[in-house]
Amino acid sequence: MPNHDKSLYTRAGVSDVDDFYRTKFVSDEVLDARYFKALDRFDIRFARTMWIYDNVRAGSSVLDLGCGAGMLALLKRKGVTLTGVDLSPECSLAARRNGYDFTMTTKLSHLPFADETFDYVVSLDVIGHIGFEEKDAVFSEVSRVLRPDGVTMHGIECTDRAARRNYEEMTAEALQKFVEIDGHVGLEEEQEHGQRFLRFFKHVAWEPRYALCLSSDEFLKQADKYGLEFEEDFLDYLRGLSFNERRAFDMAMGYVFGKISDFNLTLPKSGLYVFLKAADVPLGPFYNEHRDREALYSSHESLKELTCLDRNSAVTFDDGWYEPNLLPPIARWMSREARIRFQANDLSEISLDLTTHIPDVRERPLLLEFILNDELLTTFQLWRNGWLRMKLFVPELLFARADGDFELEIRADRTWQP
Incomplete structure (x- = not known):
């Protein structure tokens, strides 16, 4: 040796x-x-x-x-x-x-x-x-x-x-x-x-x-x-x-x-x-x-396909998204604005895991908006790095008007590239 x-x-x-x-x-x-x-x-x-x-x-x-x-x-x-x-x-x-x-x-x-x-x-x-x-x-x-x-x-x-x-x-x-x-x-x-x-x-x-x-x-x-x-x-x-x-x-x-x-x-x-x-x-x-x-x-297999959107061939990511990561969860980086189009026969909530690597997020929190079919669901500021699990609740009236077709839009007030 x-x-x-x-x-x-x-x-x-x-x-x-x-x-x-x-x-x-x-x-x-x-x-x-x-x-x-x-x-x-x-x-x-x-x-x-x-x-x-x-x-x-x-x-x-x-x-x-x-x-x-x-x-x-x-x-x-x-x-x-x-x-x-x-x-x-x-x-x-x-x-x-x-x-x-x-x-x-x-x-x-x-x-x-x-x-x-x-x-x-x-x-x-x-x-x-x-x-x-x-x-x-x-x-x-x-x-x-x-x-x-x-x-x-x-x-x-x-x-x-x-x-x-x-x-x-x-x-x-x-x-x-x-x-x-x-x-x-x-x-x-x-x-x-x-x-x-x-x-x-x-x-x-x-x-x-x-x-x-x-x-x-x-x-x-x-x-x-x-x-x-x-x-x-x-x-x-x-x-x-x-x-x-x-x-x-x-x-x-x-x-x-x-x-x-x-x-x-x-x-x-x-x-x-x-x-x-x-x-x-x-x-x-x-x-x-x-x-x-x-x-x-096990029951892990029963997770809805939409929980991990990239596993669903019917879901469309627009040009605001980059290629997905290779390992589960199949996460994607997004630009300042990005949309996801999908269909669902029953939709009461959307679960999301999200993170950011913006270096100054504590000094200047990242403002996010979540819009479903042109209706604002929520807006908040992200002030720390690391994964955040969140749920977006879908109003019954919005679901009824959608007729099964949905477009989720996510907006950020800025982006960052390492």
């Missing part, structure tokens, strides 16, 4: 690691479990989440290391007690809002929990962000807070030194650009990750992933930002896909990804990613040890 005398963050020009991560992975594209539908389990973008989901026992206690904005909130469908820790206070708050039972801001090498607290300690895309000088301290903490019969599971970013330059071979400028993309300062080869975990756990198993299947966005990211080689005409094809076409591509990739797991097929080394399980007790099946997807087909 490489020996680093100086922190790679420092070499990459990152003097304040806490500040570097403060908002880097805070996004409104978080997996909101309320809107996750059974069919989403086939989407390649949720393959890592589904691996954790299928290997966690219902009703157990789970610690999510580096929880980000809450990508594992789906575990709440299995009745787990879900705790998240992250270096960023903004991420911790976002995960709490996204359904985690407890979240806190802390260093992963100093977990504020008693010994033998959790049945599972899990992470996705975190180990590659931990510096080499700190990894052993983090894994020691994982072992400490895990119960004697507990299991730790991780989706880990990897490298292939035969195909890529290692950190020592990068110039200061190249290293800075590399770290700026995702913050990866701890990439190791697949077997090196396994060897590290064997220092702390008696049983370790890992499987390379993503040798064959990537999302459309990830193919482009690996090519454009990391320099991986793919056929140019294939990349041009991906760049030209519409939102619905990207969705179809990602579903097909995810379906194949899932079947590889179901059939326990061993993939060649990818140099990109590895799934890893470790425990002090013999490990169960690597895939689907506790697969129970009944909760994915």
